[in-house]
Amino acid sequence: MDAARTFADAVAVRDGRIVAVGADDAVRRRIGTSTRVVDLRGRTVAPGFGDAHIHAVASGLDRLRCDLSVARGLERYLAIIASYAAAQPEEPWIRGSGWSMADFPGGMPDREDMDRVLPDRPAYLESRDGHTAWVNTKALDLAGVTATTPDPTDGRIERDAEGRATGTLQEAARGLVSRLFPPESPDSLVAALRLAQAELHALGITNWQDAHVRADEEEVAYTALVGRGELSARVVGALGWDDARGGEQLEELVERRARTTLSRYAATSVKFFLDGVLENFTGALLEPYLDAAGRPTTERGRSLVDPEALKEHIARLDALGFQAHIHAIGDRAVREALDAVEAARRVNGPSDTRSHIAHVQLVHPDDLGRFRALSVVANVQAEWAALEDQLEHLTIPFLGSERAARIYPFRSLRRAGARLAMGSDWSVSTPDPFIQMEVAVNRVSAEHRGEKPVFLPDERLDLIDALEAFTVGSAWVNHLETEVGSIEVGKAADLVALDRDLFDRGAGEIGETRVVATFIDGAAVHERPELDG
Numbered sequence: 235m236d237a238a239r240t241f242a243d244a245v246a247v248r249d250g251r252i253v254a255v256g257a258d259d260a261v262r263r264r265i266g267t268s269t270r271v272v273d274l275r276g277r278t279v280a281p282g283f284g285d286a287h288i289h290a291v292a293s294g295l296d297r298l299r300c301d302l303s304v305a306r307g308l309e310r311y312l313a314i315i316a317s318y319a320a321a322q323p324e325e326p327w328i329r330g331s332g333w334s335m336a337d338f339p340g341g342m343p344d345r346e347d348m349d350r351v352l353p354d355r356p357a358y359l360e361s362r363d364g365h366t367a368w369v370n371t372k373a374l375d376l377a378g379v380t381a382t383t384p385d386p387t388d389g390r391i392e393r394d395a396e397g398r399a400t401g402t403l404q405e406a407a408r409g410l411v412s413r414l415f416p417p418e419s420p421d422s423l424v425a426a427l428r429l430a431q432a433e434l435h436a437l438g439i440t441n442w443q444d445a446h447v448r449a450d451e452e453e454v455a456y457t458a459l460v461g462r463g464e465l466s467a468r469v470v471g472a473l474g475w476d477d478a479r480g481g482e483q484l485e486e487l488v489e490r491r492a493r494t495t496l497s498r499y500a501a502t503s504v505k506f507f508l509d510g511v512l513e514n515f516t517g518a519l520l521e522p523y524l525d526a527a528g529r530p531t532t533e534r535g536r537s538l539v540d541p542e543a544l545k546e547h548i549a550r551l552d553a554l555g556f557q558a559h560i561h562a563i564g565d566r567a568v569r570e571a572l573d574a575v576e577a578a579r580r581v582n583g584p585s586d587t588r589s590h591i592a593h594v595q596l597v598h599p600d601d602l603g604r605f606r607a608l609s610v611v612a613n614v615q616a617e618w619a620a621l622e623d624q625l626e627h628l629t630i631p632f633l634g635s636e637r638a639a640r641i642y643p644f645r646s647l648r649r650a651g652a653r654l655a656m657g658s659d660w661s662v663s664t665p666d667p668f669i670q671m672e673v674a675v676n677r678v679s680a681e682h683r684g685e686k687p688v689f690l691p692d693e694r695l696d697l698i699d700a701l702e703a704f705t706v707g708s709a710w711v712n713h714l715e716t717e718v719g720s721i722e723v724g725k726a727a728d729l730v731a732l733d734r735d736l737f738d739r740g741a742g743e744i745g746e747t748r749v750v751a752t753f754i755d756g757a758a759v760h761e762r763p764e765l766d767g
């Protein structure tokens with residue numbers, strides 16, 4: 235992944251750094267008496283992957299809590315909840331996630347089912363997509379939710395005919411219960427990050443950007459793991475922007491960056507949410523959504539940050555050396571993000587903060603070229619660029635054919651000179667970079683190979699471009715490109731050995747690729763016996 239995209243036969247590593255790359259003979263001369271020699275017999279070695287948008291600590295917590303994502307169906311869920319609760323007798327709350335809406339009538343589970351296995355301890359379990367919570371009667375009682383409790387703004391308490399809560403809480407209504415949770419203990423935060431890091435290393439990921447760092451959760455985990463000398467990944471943290479507090483929080487962000495930026499962890503980015511998602515019409519669009527009959531409505535989605543205030547915030551952050559990591563789904567949100575970076579350039583002149591826009595689901599054609607002009611990175615979640623129920627039934631009909639033809643315009647962005655970085659948004663999607671690259675290349679989900687049509691074939695990326703986005707692209711976003719992202723002499727030996735030649739299409743689907751070893755600074759952080767076999 236050097237600038238010339240050279241393919242080499244061999245690489246030599248010494249004291250954690252790459253000292254030679256090239257033909258077998260040239261590299262073989264570096265073998266000394268104590269050198270470990272690994273013959274991969276034609277299998278690919280890639281630079282360690284970088285995930286440019288991930289929630290590693292939160293995903294680790296999901297894994298540690300009651301994890302329903304491993305099963306399907308009410309009875310299986312109840313069995314998992316019961317055995318988890320039995321194994322955690324001291325936990326005041328049973329928390330977890332991962333149930334599928336398809337397993338319940340109308341997508342809505344019932345508190346009485348959960349009461350059967352958990353009558354006297356409160357429980358709260360989020361759906362796979364994280365927008366809905368299933369709670370038991372004890373949790374509703376503790377929260378004081380009764381038939382007279384009104385729905386909160388931006389949320390809904392599902393109710394029976396008498397108005398009593400049924401145990402399904404939508405969106406902001408989840409907060410009625412979740413605000414009661416005791417703070418997460420430092421021990422469990424550390425355990426969560428440790429688990430997530432091991433899982434990511436096993437997938438070849440050696441660096442990432444945590445897309446939402448909260449002072450009482452992610453920050454505690456990263457600083458503690460660095461303190462114990464256990465953070466092997468290189469991580470950039472994006473500190474969450476609290477729009478209600480506006481400019482008054484700048485001083486605190488500077489203080490947090492200074493206090494928590496340590497070896498391998500840098501709190502140098504700030505995360506903005508500009509809009510919601512298209513499925514529930516909260517994504518911010520330039521032109522209105524359509525109704526179910528295809529007629530224009532008046533709804534264009536709300537800008538979660540006032541566009542003029544955003545310009546000011548981003549200019550000030552940029553002047554302080556902070557990167558902006560901007561969540562923008564709709565074409566208006568993307569434009570507002572680009573406008574804000576443009577305003578910052580006008581005020582501050584050139585800077586090297588490398589703003590990036592995550593998700594970029596819909597981009598107006600006039601804005602494609604602005605990514606390059608403003609050096610804004612398109613941070614894409616490739617797994618979403620395939621036809622599945624949500625996109626087919628909840629998004630495309632409400633956009634109409636013209637806009638639907640430019641959803642996730644990865645190749646158009648690339649053609650317009652945008653730098654691409656890839657990230658998973660784990661735990662929303664799988665953290666497996668091979669599954670994501672497969673969708674980037676095929677625009678068909680790994681789950682529906684050979685079944686669903688290719689989604690917007692012109693937007694397919696070449697594998698080498700997807701690989702670049704996951705290595706050099708993410709390294710660039712994290713200001714790590716002089717250190718990692720390519721296999722070049724002088725760089726750190728962050729390397730991934732695969733079980734095949736990634737570019738041999740006869741070797742199987744891209745998403746079936748497995749990592750046999752992951753090295754950071756030349757030391758194995760994940761290794762399977764097949765490496766030498």
Ligand SMILES: [Zn+2]
Nearest residue numbers: 287289445659
């Ligand atoms: Zn995210």
